[in-house]
Amino acid sequence: MIYQGFAGVYDHLMEDVPYREWADLIDTLLKQHGEGVHQVLDLACGTGEITVLLQEKGYQMSGADLSGEMLSLAIQKSGERKMEIPFFQQDMRELEGHEESFDAVLINCDSLNYLLEEKDVKKTFTSVHQVLRSGGLLLFDVHSVYxxxxxxxxxxxxxxxxxxxxxxxxxxxxxxxxxxxxxxxxxxxxxxxxxxxxxxxxxxTYPPEELLLWAEEAGFERLEYFTDFKPGLLLDEAERLFFAFRKK
The missing domain is CATH 2.20.25.110 (S-adenosyl-L-methionine-dependent methyltransferases)
Incomplete structure (x- = not known):
């Protein structure tokens, strides 16, 4: 998804999004399921809000997004915090130049829901698998069917x-x-x-059983699947689904 004029007002309109809660949850999952997680790629990073929050927690972050305007704001935001974070303008379906270089890859804030065809979700899982080291983690969230x-x-x-x-x-x-x-x-x-x-x-969005199957077909092992920021909880009327996988 390429944002145009939207990029300039995005952060203002997303002020109520629980970014810190998001970053805390990701930190918990990375520590729980990972070992020596340091290099982390934030895919579809937008203006980099979660990227910089995780950098503050000690991870060496990188960010990638399809929108140059979004990335310009992310670079500005990280610079204001005196952070050195590399950002790349790339399509999540066709990541290049990062072969097996990351300990974890994140796709936050329902960004995967902008992929409108099943084949593109499958391509993304395959693309992510190729840039993760052996045993690396994939964490993502999507809107629920409900x-x-x-x-x-x-x-x-x-x-x-x-x-x-x-x-x-x-x-x-x-x-x-x-x-x-x-x-x-x-x-x-x-x-x-x-x-x-x-x-x-x-x-x-896609039914969770399909996402689980496609990730496994791409070479991932399922670790967790839960709803609404609460590990271990599965609610029929939940609005957001969270997934954690490990590269086999």
Whole structure:
């Protein structure tokens, strides 16, 4: 997914996302399932919020994203914190130049849901497998089937901020378990007027049993599968699914 004007207001609109909770959970999983985890790749890292939080925890982070605009903000953010984090503009389906160089790979914040075809999810798992060392970890999360069908599809969300206002409409997509997001932003300018930006995003999720199977077919061993930031918990009406795998 390539964000355009959205990159400039992304962090402002994501202020309520529990990034620190996310980073704490990842840290726990890496320590629980990994041994000597140091080199970590944050795929679809966006503006690098989780990337820098994990760097603060002592991991040597790298970040990759398809969007150059997002990466520019991630580089700026890490620089302000005096961090040396390499960032790469790459497609998660076709990672290059990192053969077996990482102890763990992360795909956070439902980024995998931007892959709209089954074959692209499978290609991503294979791509990640190739850049992990033997025994390396893959951690990712996705929207649940329940969230796609009962929370997002057919809903409208709005937020009127002082500097940025948002109208977000969700519709059923053409593919199974998919939604289309139509977002309209009104961003306040220096002269007090507002500029309008429109974004169109598509996301698709997959039943957990399919994700588990595809990861295993790509050469991964299942470690954990749980819901809503709570290891060991599986809820039918959970909104987010978390997975942890080890490269065989």
């Amino acid at each position: 969230k796609m069908e009962h929370v997002l599809a057919g809903s409208t969300f709005a937020d009127a901020g002082e500097d940025v206002s948002l109208i977000w409409q969700c519709f059923n997509g053409e593919r199974p378990l998919s939604v289309e997001h139509e977002l309209t932003f009104f961003v306040k300018k220096e002269d007090g007027s507002y500029s309008r930006m429109d974004e169109f995003h598509q996301q698709r």
